[in-house]
Amino acid sequence: MIITLLSDFGFKDNFLAVAKAILLEQLPDARMIDINHEVEPFHLLQCSYQWVSAYGSFPPRTIHLSLFDIMQQRPATLLVAAVGNQYFISADNGLLPLSFKDQEMQVKTMGHTASSYGEWIAMAAGVIRQLQQSDFDLSGFPDASPKVFPLQLQPVVKEHYVECQVIHIDRYENVVLNITRSEFDLLRKGRKFRISFMRNESVTKISHHYADVAQGEKLCLFNSAGFLEIAINRGNAASLLGFRLHDDTQLIYQHIKIEFL
Template sequence: MALLTLTSDIGMQDYLVGAVKGQLLHIDPEFRIIDISHQISPFNYPQAAYICRNAFSNFPSHTFHIVLVNLFEKKPDQLLLAYHREQYILCADNGLLPMILQEPPELLIGLPSGSSQLRNTLHCCKVFGNAIAAINRGERLTDIGIPDSSYVEKNPLKPLLSESWIEGQIIHIDNFENVVVNITREQFELQRKGRTFSIVFKRDEVIEKISETYADVPEGEKLALFNSAGYLEIAINKGNAAGLFGLQGYLEQAQNTYLQNRLFYQTVKVFFG
């Protein structure tokens, strides 16, 4: 019995998530399907990579993870099936896979998407479902598609580093409007080197200590902590940090003056003393 997860930017406003599950169960009624999230912001690769990477690592070995994020950035001539760290990941060939893995996949298979059929979301899910069913029947991965196929690569969004500071980007805002920054505890401590620090955002908001829980500060006060995934988080005890401070998810294409000015609301900087 195969365990499958679903992650998408589809949302829950129409029929499509239900239809995707129906399509998969039509292929194999024994599939066990678990939702991770269907609320990924459209075209937001850093957020999708953060959510997928930190969810997938907690699943049992040989779980199949179907990622339906920005499926049609380009014409889907092939889809991807990767096996990495005892997990299967199935997604579009749009650059998201290397952002999730942050390293080359151990094994990559290109899944032909077909030339004559209508290549919509349900068709892509059918290709994924048939590949999973084939693996469950004992077929070798190298017989399911094209081994070591070339694929689109996008670089993971990484913090900017200096001897005296580190600047991270806001990659996720959760349901409580806590703000997640792409600085891990490991990166923070490596850059800190035992020095004092000031976490600065929105030009003049400053935090000078790391809390262990939200309750470490009085209600309504701001705090910084490292969340369960090990990433820096800016929060307010029983409040909404993103809304109060006007913080936003990072926009990679900040080319004009207006968008450049918005970077103050999309980045967090740590100064070391």
């Protein structure tokens, strides 16, 4: 049985090791695979992107366990959801409805609450064990609906342009925007486009690979998850082009404008 783990725990403290110890106590044969533990603390949008862009690579009946912002509500509840042939476990913190807003999702609950993150993780281990023993039959769990629904961060669409936000900056400082290939094509309608940056620089075509441009040159491409990405071949796009991760607590938002010509 494969269990993926996703969190904002980081590696500076022992939270992740403790979480794995709790899981292994009940699930000694589990194969645990880390998706990411360096999600920006409490950054729901980035966490959702990490989940959505990763789960499709795993085999059927993989269990995807989010340890992100477990105690967003106190006491914390646990939701388990089936999306296709994949299974997702999360606290009721908005992650499930944000990640799978356009997909059919069967949602259940444990029926209990937890007063600490360790208690919640132990509860999640019990859910996983029950899923395994029941051959992934969710009928034994009470029906549930998420109670936390975050605001959907959507591109701002106008007739001749769209404004996007940064939802992830990876290790190489490639910048991921909140627009997919299908959304881009629908809005573009076959028109030329221009993405403008600082110093009057811009990108006017979609590349297929980073190496499509010379080293140090900027480019745009759709990444493996299908999201539009701004990059510099063997360079640091976020730093050099002045991009930062979207933060909805800031009074002034940073938009990336795509003009259709």
